[in-house]
Amino acid sequence: MGGNYDSVSTALSKSAVPALVLICPFCGPIVLAGSEVPAESLQDARSAVRDVRVLMAMKVERVRLRAPGAISIYNDDDMALGTHAADDWIVVSRDGSGGIRFGASRWKVASIVVQPDPIDTVEVSVYRDGEWSDGNRYPGTLRIIVRDDGGLDVVNAVEVEGYVACVVANEVWPTFETEAYRAQAIAARTFVLQEMLRRNRAEYDVTATQRSQVYRGIRMDEPGQRAREAARYTGGIVLTYRRQGQDRLFCTYYSAACGGMSQSAAIFGRENDIEPLSGGVRCDYCKIAPGKTYRWGPVHLTKQEVRSRLLAKYPKLRSLGEIQEVTVVERTPSGRPVRLRITGSGGESHDMLAERFRLAMGGGEIKSTDFTIRVTGREVIFENGRGFGHGLGLCQWGMQGQALQSKRADEILQYYYPGSKLTRVY
Numbered sequence: 001m002g003g004n005y006d007s008v009s010t011a012l013s014k015s016a017v018p019a020l021v022l023i024c025p026f027c028g029p030i031v032l033a034g035s036e037v038p039a040e041s042l043q044d045a046r047s048a049v050r051d052v053r054v055l056m057a058m059k060v061e062r063v064r065l066r067a068p069g070a071i072s073i074y075n076d077d078d079m080a081l082g083t084h085a086a087d088d089w090i091v092v093s094r095d096g097s098g099g100i101r102f103g104a105s106r107w108k109v110a111s112i113v114v115q116p117d118p119i120d121t122v123e124v125s126v127y128r129d130g131e132w133s134d135g136n137r138y139p140g141t142l143r144i145i146v147r148d149d150g151g152l153d154v155v156n157a158v159e160v161e162g163y164v165a166c167v168v169a170n171e172v173w174p175t176f177e178t179e180a181y182r183a184q185a186i187a188a189r190t191f192v193l194q195e196m197l198r199r200n201r202a203e204y205d206v207t208a209t210q211r212s213q214v215y216r217g218i219r220m221d222e223p224g225q226r227a228r229e230a231a232r233y234t235g236g237i238v239l240t241y242r243r244q245g246q247d248r249l250f251c252t253y254y255s256a257a258c259g260g261m262s263q264s265a266a267i268f269g270r271e272n273d274i275e276p277l278s279g280g281v282r283c284d285y286c287k288i289a290p291g292k293t294y295r296w297g298p299v300h301l302t303k304q305e306v307r308s309r310l311l312a313k314y315p316k317l318r319s320l321g322e323i324q325e326v327t328v329v330e331r332t333p334s335g336r337p338v339r340l341r342i343t344g345s346g347g348e349s350h351d352m353l354a355e356r357f358r359l360a361m362g363g364g365e366i367k368s369t370d371f372t373i374r375v376t377g378r379e380v381i382f383e384n385g386r387g388f389g390h391g392l393g394l395c396q397w398g399m400q401g402q403a404l405q406s407k408r409a410d411e412i413l414q415y416y417y418p419g420s421k422l423t424r425v426y
């Protein structure tokens with residue numbers, strides 16, 4: 001722990017550590033009760049922390065693994081199935097009789113746990129659509145599960161701080177300032193801890209993609225090293241806000257650039273209208289983002305293209321026929337479109353969240369929902385685009401802009417999550 005955050009640990013006496021109650025803008029409020037609540041003491045909060053379970057691959061045909069030393073295989077009851085030298089790739093697949101084939105071995109089990117020597121990492125590559133993916137190195141253990149449909153799911157169980165370091169390395173830009181790395185580490189840790197508590201009884205806590213946080217295992221380059229330092233420096237610190245007498249974790253959403261003002265999570269329901277995610281935070285710090293990020297467009301798509309991209313994700317919209325009109329039917333108080341109405345050639349119309357529409361068009365091309373939309377004879381034109389991403393919570397390029405102006409991580413986080421504070425969980 002470094003100097004800037006020492007005040008957090010001294011400010012929190014043992015008894016001051018609160019129960020953790022979760023409010024997620026997408027999933028609603030989740031008040032944890034009984035043993036799930038790391039309540040009352042620092043010790044309780046600490047004991048609630050376990051390994052994060054990251055769904056790193058889903059429905060793949062085959063998985064291959066290698067590790068510098070031997071790897072041990074267990075079943076779900078911790079019973080040893082075998083130990084294998086793994087300096088060359090070992091292919092794992094479903095056995096014809098419903099079990100798992102592991103190199104030359106076969107076991108009649110629906111899942112296995114793969115454990116490399118504790119100081120080693122395991123390199124994993126998956127076979128999908130006719131080719132092997134590049135191998136990434138993962139800390140912790142792997143659980144490989146045979147699905148009912150015959151595909152394999154792979155879940156990586158990794159210690160929280162190791163996970164945070166891996167996420168930070170992929171969620172910030174390599175050029176970011178040290179305080180930006182630290183702010184990202186605290187946001188990533190808060191996000192994953194609240195997901196872990198919320199999904200305690202599920203098969204996994206987070207996915208490895210932008211749906212949760214981007215996780216590609218360990219990076220050995222300089223950003224990877226800086227990310228590990230940021231995780232270490234901020235170790236155990238999360239963001240909380242106070243409501244009804246309790247300090248609570250919340251969904252610390254973040255996106256690349258807000259484009260001028262953050263969006264409110266209240267669009268996902270009134271119960272999500274919590275102060276740190278209430279939006280309306282002004283930010284032109286993200287002006288420094290490269291390329292067409294702070295401002296983008298116009299983007300011209302033919303009506304045909306819009307239709308086929310929509311149908312690829314929402315086949316039921318076929319009944320709309322050709323696209324006739326796309327209008328904004330609901331906006332945030334700051335004017336960002338929330339809900340769009342798509343009217344088809346037959347006169348039928350369908351309302352959808354602007355964010356869903358944007359992602360169907362392609363999130364890289366239509367960078368945010370903060371646009372004006374115009375439909376001409378042949379085209380749908382997205383103009384006056386502002387920002388990149390959903391715009392909820394922390395603005396990552398704004399975080400870098402503020403770090404360049406010598407703001408500390410805690411100041412940056414409290415700016416983008418108003419009413420929040422840093423709290424030490426362990």
Ligand SMILES: [Zn+2]
Nearest residue numbers: 283286395398
């Ligand atoms: Zn911004």
